[in-house]
Amino acid sequence: MKFATAVVFLVALVASASAHMAILYPPPRGGLGTPQYNGRIHTFIGYKDSKWSMRFPCGGYAPSGRKPTALRAGQTVDVRFFASGMKSSDLAQQPKLVPANRQFSQARHGGGMCEFSLSYDNGKTFHLIGRYTKTCPDAYYEWPVKIPANVPSCNKKNQCLFVWSWTQYYHNCADVTIAGVKNGKLPSKSIQIVDFPGHKGGVMANGDGNKHKASTGPNKKEIENNMRGIY
Template sequence: MKSIFSVTAVALAALAVMSEAHVTFRYPCPRRAAFSECPKPKDNEWHLVDYDANSPLGTHNSISNPICKWSSSFAGVRPVFKAGDTVQTKMEVDVNHRGGSCQWALSYDNGSTWVVIQDQFQNCLANAPAGSTYTISVKIPANAPTSNSVILNWIWNNNEGNRELYSSCADVVIQGTNGGSLSGVAPLFANYGPSSPFIPEKAVSNGDWGEKHFKARKPITVTVPPQKLKRQIVDLE
């Protein structure tokens, strides 16, 4: 059992880190995040909690973390979304950087391939107050295949400040067509290392927000084989 001192120290460390952070999913829960809605770590897993989930994964100069940051989450219950549902996602916003361009994508193979299901260019999060939990509606495609192991990813390039990429991966269950495919475009991962496309700061670039790069995203089709159906709510593995 952890002492009161150790718990307090962890909590204070979390607050210190989060005060310097920016934006992340809150619902659905990003992998290993410390929010109250998230699966709790086991007693021997507290050192794995991500108290820095709000920070960017990289800048145009360097990559600090993989797109999903963590390869897995803590054991717990995944939210279940039906194909065609409109999900009220919640964003934890520390600083909105005067908005930016958001992409939402699904992966059925733990992040190896992605297909974009929704975009919001230029003004995504522009109206989100600092220090708020902000709701954005995201529609799951009506033809989304069924799977107990899907990642919903939010990807954001900010308008103002350092040239950064934000990404937040949440493990979810989708109930839809048992077997099938989902077509769209592959996401743009801009300002994510020196070999990635560069999106300049909009305020000092004559309004250039990276439109040409978003238009150049490549078409992709993700095919999902029929699943051996499990119970509707499953434990994370």
């Protein structure tokens, strides 16, 4: 996976940002390298803020204006996460796992369930394509998610999204294009939406309990499930 190293100059901003988690790749709305970037990319949907009345979908961010990430049916996307303790070298390439006393701090909140989905209507509906439980998120690992081989193409401006959601509730959207198949079909399952007004509250993530340090990474069985497109 190639990721533009132009984001490195923003490390100073990262260090001062809220210490939560966000996706780094694919680049999301409000994320590093976008004109909208600020610490709110790290805040959860239900966080009270006088400036934003609604953060769902996509954390409240409109399209970034940057070129969408080009994806294709059947492609494996190696999702990366962004933690405020990361250094320039960590942003430029996948960080190497080091002993716990040398790791950067991550607000993993003890881990939990990450869901990955596609939206072809700018966040009105979501189609589940991948899920990791217990150890997700973690910026020390890549999290493989497969675009189903039979999805249709999506090229409508500002409508096509690759989405990460996480119990508590976080929601990042990356603008993408998808080269799909003729008469393709989107997965029927939707995502879990919880813990903000209008939705079920008090949902706790069944995580690994490791609040700030690295986990054991993606579960091998869950990788296999995601590669098979069981959703």
